Amino acid sequence: MKNFFMIFQEFLYDIAHNFLKPFSGLFKKNSVVEKILIGLEKVGKGAVYNCQMCGECILHSTGMVCSMNCPKTLRNGPCGGVRLNGNCEVKPEMKCVWVRAFENATQMPKYGSEMMWIQAPVDRTMKDSSAWVNIYQEVDPKKMSNWQTEEDNLRLQEMWRVE
Numbered sequence: 001m002k003n004f005f006m007i008f009q010e011f012l013y014d015i016a017h018n019f020l021k022p023f024s025g026l027f028k029k030n031s032v033v034e035k036i037l038i039g040l041e042k043v044g045k046g047a048v049y050n051c052q053m054c055g056e057c058i059l060h061s062t063g064m065v066c067s068m069n070c071p072k073t074l075r076n077g078p079c080g081g082v083r084l085n086g087n088c089e090v091k092p093e094m095k096c097v098w099v100r101a102f103e104n105a106t107q108m109p110k111y112g113s114e115m116m117w118i119q120a121p122v123d124r125t126m127k128d129s130s131a132w133v134n135i136y137q138e139v140d141p142k143k144m145s146n147w148q149t150e151e152d153n154l155r156l157q158e159m160w161r162v163e
């Protein structure tokens with residue numbers, strides 16, 4: 001059942017991506033369209049993923065778990081403090097965000113292997129902006145700085161093994 005739910009989320013992500021692409025020319029910074037998208041992202045992703053509006057959404061690469069809910073806001077995890085039961089060292093009552101991310105990713109046939117990508121540090125200046133606008137405007141600092149090259153990513157993805 002979980003497997004189906006994760007595949008369904010991958011499907012929805014692709015639908016959103018393909019639906020928005022033809023309109024990407026309208027996605028300008030500080031535009032009315034961005035304001036609308038910010039509202040939609042806050043409500044939609046906020047309700048489902050407890051989205052923290054970092055403006056650099058990597059949900060589909062982290063098992064559809066918002067990594068900004070990690071108390072250390074790690075972009076690559078987990079840290080070395082995960083408890084033996086898989087819970088967080090900072091919030092012992094909470095399952096580690098990154099344990100959840102890895103568990104989910106094993107159920108995601110299309111994007112699961114992106115868990116192996118090394119994510120760039122989050123750019124705090126992008127907080128509360130629209131991730132969709134940033135993607136289509138290519139203001140994503142990872143792209144600008146060539147943080148991740150396609151070759152690097154493919155090499156890392158080849159290491160992904162799910163037993």
Ligand code: SF4
Nearest residue numbers: 070079088089096097
């Ligand atoms: S245990 Fe997991 S959720 Fe807690 S701080 Fe470390 S990486 Fe973040």
